[in-house]
Amino acid sequence: xxxxxxxxxxxxxxxxxxxxxxxxxxxxxxxxxxxxxxxxx
Amino acid sequence: xxxxxxxxxxxxxxxxxxxxxxxxxxxxxxxxxxxxxxxxxxxxxxxxxxxxxxxxxxxxxxxxxxxxxxxxxxxxxxxxxxxxxxxxxxxxxxxxxxxxxxxxxxxxxxxxxxxxxxxxxxxxxxxxxxxxxxxxxxxxxxxxxxxxxxxxxxxxxxxxxxxxxxxxxxxxxxxxxxxxxxxxxxxxxxxxxxxxxxxxxxxxxxxxxxxxxxxxxxxxxxxxxxxxxxxxxxx
Numbered sequence: 001x002x003x004x005x006x007x008x009x010x011x012x013x014x015x016x017x018x019x020x021x022x023x024x025x026x027x028x029x030x031x032x033x034x035x036x037x038x039x040x041x
Numbered sequence: 042x043x044x045x046x047x048x049x050x051x052x053x054x055x056x057x058x059x060x061x062x063x064x065x066x067x068x069x070x071x072x073x074x075x076x077x078x079x080x081x082x083x084x085x086x087x088x089x090x091x092x093x094x095x096x097x098x099x100x101x102x103x104x105x106x107x108x109x110x111x112x113x114x115x116x117x118x119x120x121x122x123x124x125x126x127x128x129x130x131x132x133x134x135x136x137x138x139x140x141x142x143x144x145x146x147x148x149x150x151x152x153x154x155x156x157x158x159x160x161x162x163x164x165x166x167x168x169x170x171x172x173x174x175x176x177x178x179x180x181x182x183x184x185x186x187x188x189x190x191x192x193x194x195x196x197x198x199x200x201x202x203x204x205x206x207x208x209x210x211x212x213x214x215x216x217x218x219x220x221x222x223x224x225x226x227x228x229x230x231x232x233x234x235x236x237x238x239x240x241x242x243x244x245x246x247x248x249x250x251x252x253x254x255x256x257x258x259x260x261x262x263x264x265x266x267x268x269x270x271x272x273x274x275x276x
Contacts, residue, residue, distance in 0.1 A: 008090065010097035013161050017100045017154040021107070025259065028146055032266055039273040 055132050055272045062272075066265035073258035080251030088244040100158040101245070105232070106253035108151035110260055111179060112214050114144035118186070119211045122204035132268075134200035135275070137207060138190060139267035143260050145183035152176060155228075163227055171220035172228035175213060182210040196275075 007014040084102035091098040118140040125133035155173065156166045167173065186203050193199035216223075221230045232241055233249070 004085075007099070008096035010095060010161055013097050013157045014099050017103060017157040020153055021103050021150045024146055024150060028143065028263060032263060032270070035270050036266060039270045 053130050053132050055135065055275070058132055059269060059272050062265040062269050066262045066269070069258045069262035069265065073255050073262055076251050076255035076258060080248055080255050083244060083251055084248035088248050089242060091245075094162060097158060097161050098245075100154050101232075102248050102252045104151060104154040104158060105249055106256045107147045107154065108176070109253055110256045111144060111148035111151050111176070112217055114140050114147065114260060115179060115182070115207075116211065116214060118144060119207045122207040125200060126204040126208070131275070134204070135268050135271040136264070137186075137200075137203065139264045139271055140260075141183055141187050141190075142267070143263050145180060145187070147256065147260070148176065148180040148183060152180065168227050170226040170228055171224040172217065172226050175217040175220050178213055179210075179217060182206070182213060186210075 005011055005015070080102060084099055088099070088102075090096050118137045121133040121136040121140070124130065125137065152173070155176075159168070160166050186206050189206055190199045190203045193202055220226060221228055233246070
């Protein structure tokens, strides 16, 4: 398991790329849902 | 007038498009979830470690699909801008506005993941080569489009100004795409093209295509929800 997260020594780069990307997509969805609720209110 | 074109104009009205957009958004959101789980599984568990780069190459599964989406969304945004400019349909301008933030987001993701890939493989986070620079210009075009829309109070004038910027900016898309052929760039050439077999293992290719499908569906879902917000807010 820890070997998987180490990514052959490139864990910082791989998880930095995936983590930030999916976090940003999540933020976009969150903001959009907020806008949707406010638009319908 | 044929039945086909009647239906086309029927959906050009925001009110009739509203429920359809909701159904498309739900279906696309479900598919985005399925494709991304499949893509991540293939990318992390089935695709082998690259002989030259090691595991850092796995950034490709978001980097390349995000870069594709960044360019494709811009072309679609410019298409709807052109339609809105020529036909004065309200829905097409709304479509352009709904796409811009997601396009900007994928452009940023392409740059961010590229930077994290560049550091261990090229030894630098950033280089002013043609591919990276033209992709950065794409990000500024998206920002310019959104800023211009926000800066003009009159909706129709904002749409026309934004449409002009979007249409003129399309010139940047072939520059991004062909930059690796036209100039000597640090960025590598295309791994996938329409004319020859992909230069990578089948599982790597499959992971990339699945993630591209996931981003595609995500973009459709988000743009459809956002266009529904635009419709509600315009009333």
